[in-house]
Amino acid sequence: MRLACNLQCEIEVTEVGVAMPRTLVEKIWALHQVASLGQDTDLIYIDRHFMHERSGGRMLDGVAQAGRAVFDPDLTYAVLDHIVDTDPGRTDITKAPGGSDFIRFFRENAARAGIELIDLEDQRQGIVHVIAPELGIATPGMTLVCGDSHTCTVGGIGALAWGIGVTQGEHALSTQCVPLKRPSQMRVTLNGRLPPRVLAKDIILYLIADIGAAGGKGAAIEFAGSAIRALSPEGRMTLCNMAVEFGGWTGIVAPDDSVFAYVKGRPYAPQGAHWDLALHHWRELYSDEDAVFDHDIEIDASAIRPQVTWGTSGEHGTDIECGRVPDSAGIADPVRQASMLAAQQYMALEPGDAVAGLPIEAAFIGSCTNARIEDLREAAGILAGRHVAPGIMALCVPGSASVKRAAEAEGLDRIFQDAGFQWREAGCSLCFYAGGDSFGAARRVISTTNRNFQNRQGPGVRTHLASPATVAASAVTGRITDPRHFGA
Amino acid sequence: MTPFLRVEGVAAPLPIDNVDTDAMIPSRETQSVSRSGYGERLFAYWRYEAGTRVPRSDFVLNRPPFDRAVIILAGANYGCGSSREAAVWSHVQFGIRCVIAESYGAIFYNNCIRNGLLPVTLATESVAQIIDVVASSNGTALVAVDLEAETVATEGRTYGFSMKAHDRDMLLTGADEIALTLKRRDEIDAFRAKDRVDRPWIYHRPR
Numbered sequence: 001m002r003l004a005c006n007l008q009c010e011i012e013v014t015e016v017g018v019a020m021p022r023t024l025v026e027k028i029w030a031l032h033q034v035a036s037l038g039q040d041t042d043l044i045y046i047d048r049h050f051m052h053e054r055s056g057g058r059m060l061d062g063v064a065q066a067g068r069a070v071f072d073p074d075l076t077y078a079v080l081d082h083i084v085d086t087d088p089g090r091t092d093i094t095k096a097p098g099g100s101d102f103i104r105f106f107r108e109n110a111a112r113a114g115i116e117l118i119d120l121e122d123q124r125q126g127i128v129h130v131i132a133p134e135l136g137i138a139t140p141g142m143t144l145v146c147g148d149s150h151t152c153t154v155g156g157i158g159a160l161a162w163g164i165g166v167t168q169g170e171h172a173l174s175t176q177c178v179p180l181k182r183p184s185q186m187r188v189t190l191n192g193r194l195p196p197r198v199l200a201k202d203i204i205l206y207l208i209a210d211i212g213a214a215g216g217k218g219a220a221i222e223f224a225g226s227a228i229r230a231l232s233p234e235g236r237m238t239l240c241n242m243a244v245e246f247g248g249w250t251g252i253v254a255p256d257d258s259v260f261a262y263v264k265g266r267p268y269a270p271q272g273a274h275w276d277l278a279l280h281h282w283r284e285l286y287s288d289e290d291a292v293f294d295h296d297i298e299i300d301a302s303a304i305r306p307q308v309t310w311g312t313s314g315e316h317g318t319d320i321e322c323g324r325v326p327d328s329a330g331i332a333d334p335v336r337q338a339s340m341l342a343a344q345q346y347m348a349l350e351p352g353d354a355v356a357g358l359p360i361e362a363a364f365i366g367s368c369t370n371a372r373i374e375d376l377r378e379a380a381g382i383l384a385g386r387h388v389a390p391g392i393m394a395l396c397v398p399g400s401a402s403v404k405r406a407a408e409a410e411g412l413d414r415i416f417q418d419a420g421f422q423w424r425e426a427g428c429s430l431c432f433y434a435g436g437d438s439f440g441a442a443r444r445v446i447s448t449t450n451r452n453f454q455n456r457q458g459p460g461v462r463t464h465l466a467s468p469a470t471v472a473a474s475a476v477t478g479r480i481t482d483p484r485h486f487g488a
Numbered sequence: 489m490t491p492f493l494r495v496e497g498v499a500a501p502l503p504i505d506n507v508d509t510d511a512m513i514p515s516r517e518t519q520s521v522s523r524s525g526y527g528e529r530l531f532a533y534w535r536y537e538a539g540t541r542v543p544r545s546d547f548v549l550n551r552p553p554f555d556r557a558v559i560i561l562a563g564a565n566y567g568c569g570s571s572r573e574a575a576v577w578s579h580v581q582f583g584i585r586c587v588i589a590e591s592y593g594a595i596f597y598n599n600c601i602r603n604g605l606l607p608v609t610l611a612t613e614s615v616a617q618i619i620d621v622v623a624s625s626n627g628t629a630l631v632a633v634d635l636e637a638e639t640v641a642t643e644g645r646t647y648g649f650s651m652k653a654h655d656r657d658m659l660l661t662g663a664d665e666i667a668l669t670l671k672r673r674d675e676i677d678a679f680r681a682k683d684r685v686d687r688p689w690i691y692h693r694p695r
Contacts, residue, residue: 031687034679035672041654043669045679047690055572057521066666074693098519105521142690149571149595165573165599167665175669177676181652213506214565218594247565249594270689278689313506313568333612335563339505432570435516451569453508455533 021288023185024254025220028160028285032143037179044180047142048075049172051115052128053106054082055147059169060109070113071176077137078110079118081127082148083434086397086424090120095436113173124267126400126426129153129368133237134402136266140255140282145172149244150368150450156237157262158255158285160220163244183249186219186295187287190227192302196488199378200235201370201448201467203227204242205307207299209317216248219295222287223253227301233262234372241369242450245314254286306482309452309465310355311343316452320356320470320482327351346454347462355480360464361442362393363475364457365421367431370448370468371399373406379472380412382486383419389478393442394421397429419476433458446474489604491662495585496632499642500548500557501619507562508569509596513578515570526574527581549582553627561619561631562589564612567596576603586633588640590615601655604662606635614640614647621645635660 022030035043051059056078063070070076083099084090092100110117118124124135129150132138140158145151147169154161164178172178190203208215221243223236231239236253243251260279263269270278309317310325318324328340328351344350349358365371365379376398388394396416398404404426407413413423430437431449433456439445444462448471452463466474469483476486517529534547543550549557560566560579566589567575576599579587586606600607610618621629621643631642635656640647651659658665669676684691 035675038653038657040652043672043675045676045683054518058523061521068666068670074691096519097516098521101521139689147571149569163571163595165571165576165595165602167573167602168598171666171669174666175676176680177669179654179665179669181654213568214591218591218597244593244595245568247568247591247593268694270692274689274692278687281687313508315506335503335505335612335616338503339563342504432510432515435519451508451510453510453569455514456510459533459538 021290021292023287023291023293024222024252024285025160025183025185028141028143031141034177041179041181043177044143046075046145046172046176046178048077048138048144050128050132050137050144050146051076051078051169052082052146052148053080053084053102055166055169057102057106057109058166059147059173060113061105062166062170063173064109064112068174070115070173073114075176076115076173078106078115079125079128079131080120082428084120084427085437086427086429088425090425096434097436099434099436123401126402127368127371127428129241130372130399130403133157134266134400136263136269139263139269139278140259141285145169145178150241152243152248152250153237153241153368155240155243155250155252157233157259158253158282160250160252162250183220184217184294186216186221186248186297187293188221188223188297188299189225190223190299190301191225192227192300194227194301194304197469197483198304198306199467199469200231200238202304202307203301204239204246205309205314205317205465206304208242208246208314209307211297212247213245213313213315214247216243216246217295218247218249221246221248221251223251224287228253229256232374233259234374237372238369242314245450255282306467306470306484308355308470308480310347310349311340312346312452312454313343314452314465316343318355320480323355325349325351325353325355356482358444358480359478360392360444360446360474360480362439362445363388363471364395364430364445364447364449365468365471366395366397366399366429367449368399369450371397371403373403375448375468376403376407376412379468380415382469382472382476382483383421384415386419386476388420388475392420392475392478393439394475395424395430396421397424398426400426430457432456433461446471446480489662489664492585492604492606492635492659494632494634495558496630497558498553498556498627499559499561499618499622499631500554501561501623502548503561503563503619505563506565506568509567509572509575509593510569512567512575513572518574523577524581526578527583530578530582556583558583559586559588559631559633560584561615561622562587564590566592568593571595573599576600576605580605588615588618601658602665604659606633606659608633608640608649610640610647610649617645618642
């Protein structure tokens with residue numbers, strides 16, 4: 001039996017007329033279901049499609065080649081972020097081989113389709129997942145897709161957002177819908193208070209290390225509990241950003257007053273009567289008390305310490321304080337054992353090596369994970385009055401032009417530069433190596449990014465993932481360092 | 489898209505977990521907007537000596553008979569990481585028709601379905617048994633995968649698998665999914681007409 005409710009949606013009711021409890025994701029899903037495509041898949045409406053130059057040109061070209069039109073260019077956004085240079089004075093001519101072709105191809109195809117493109121010099125430019133919420137293009141309860149796996153970042157403000165490939169991007173462009181398998185529902189609850197200097201990044205690294213890089217089981221993961229509610233919207237975005245590294249389909253946090261305050265007044269956010277309507281709608285976006293999750297994980301937030309990865313998967317992580325590279329000898333499964341050995345070999349580490357104190361050669365602060373203003377403040381708090389250790393190559397790449405301006409207004413750019421950091425223009429930068437910009441001769445890098453995969457940040461580069469505080473502390477000492485050594 | 493019904497041939501073991509899409513197709517290997525030419529770039533860092541196209545003899549896809557593999561046998565979380573569809577294109581253009589693994593990255597899996605690459609999910613022990621059979625025969629034991637029957641067979645052993653109905657139908661028919669959705673244009677329009685009333689802010693774009 002179905003019944004219209006005051007949200008103008010339809011909710012399932014039982015025979016006795018009591019509304020079935022639903023999860024947050026199930027509520028958003030129901031509001032976007034255009035049609036059922038059989039027993040396990042629905043046609044889901046897409047509120048926002050955000051494209052970038054690495055895959056957006058291919059999507060738009062694919063649509064044109066098929067003789068189709070873009071369904072609704074007004075719901076579609078475009079930005080340059082992935083392979084644009086981040087050096088001051090950058091142009092279309094990129095260090096990344098072929099990068100210029102991707103930029104022009106994207107620009108031409110966007111113009112042809114009538115889609116506004118946020119270009120290099122635009123005040124709004126930045127990493128797609130940073131600017132989508134920052135500009136108010138993404139708001140709570142929306143469905144949002146993008147040809148990038150870290151689209152789940154936007155779950156931090158309560159949107160249902162996920163990464164897609166080029167073909168599904170063409171689908172979204174052509175129909176404003178995507179066929180979607182109904183995901184399993186997972187809840188990760190963190191109660192308790194995070195210790196000082198333990199950040200959202202440490203929470204997600206801890207979770208992945210504890211449960212595994214496939215622990216998210218392809219599920220829609222809701223992060224809940226008092227420790228999550230205590231995080232700022234930016235912290236929640238850091239957390240949801242790496243839901244995909246946990247093996248989730250996406251991550252989300254129920255939006256609350258802190259999110260509504262974050263959204264209000266942003267350039268594309270609803271205004272006036274629309275704001276009132278939207279707010280009324282957003283206040284219904286939470287999991288009902290008795291909602292059923294397929295998987296439930298509970299974590300004591302007070303037990304989490306600053307984290308760092310030692311290997312080539314997010315699951316190769318540990319406390320900095322007392323963490324050591326594990327011994328694979330006790331692992332019975334040959335695949336698990338071979339995977340761990342390969343990671344140790346690539347990282348040039350031996351079982352039993354302590355992670356604290358490992359000498360690093362470069363430090364990177366940036367990416368859709370950790371390049372928002374709070375991240376930069378956290379790092380600057382440690383760097384103020386200090387300098388990176390001799391020989392360390394250090395980069396700070398703000399997540400957006402807006403973050404960069406805000407940081408400069410606070411004087412953070414001076415702190416970074418006085419500490420020996422390069423101060424770059426916004427973009428994805430060295431979160432991944434595209435054949436141009438590099439860490440030079442540096443091999444061991446501590447990074448606020450999301451992936452420590454082999455060769456991800458450059459051929460032979462050994463990436464250690466950590467929070468902005470840990471990266472700043474390690475840059476200063478030249479060794480992997482617990483940021484609590486710099487005070488709480 | 490070519491319908492997927494059945495494949496039988498050489499299966500190459502890649503028995504490690506978390507094989508990411510950066511390993512499948514490194515970003516630096518994508519230097520052109522073209523969608524072709526990815527076959528030779530599959531697993532470029534593992535397949536070639538650094539900075540060259542000289543094949544490394546220690547990589548499975550460089551050794552006969554695995555150099556003509558049509559199936560890859562892998563561990564958990566195959567295709568985790570970046571959404572880059574070239575990770576799938578590189579498999580298909582190399583000649584891989586099917587992957588058999590314990591689990592997959594969600595976006596990679598979805599991209600497989602849209603490119604006629606069959607991602608079979610089997611239990612750890614089953615994948616391990618198939619890898620044993622293949623490895624101990626130096627690849628001469630062929631593996632047969634039948635999507636209609638949802639079975640994997642090698643050397644007299646058969647393993648059943650299951651897939652979501654929509655994904656399976658897409659592979660079996662090779663249908664143009666976008667064309668199918670466009671047939672529902674009336675339903676999409678009706679949804680939007682109602683949605684514009686319910687959520688007008690979604691449709692308002694400041695200029």
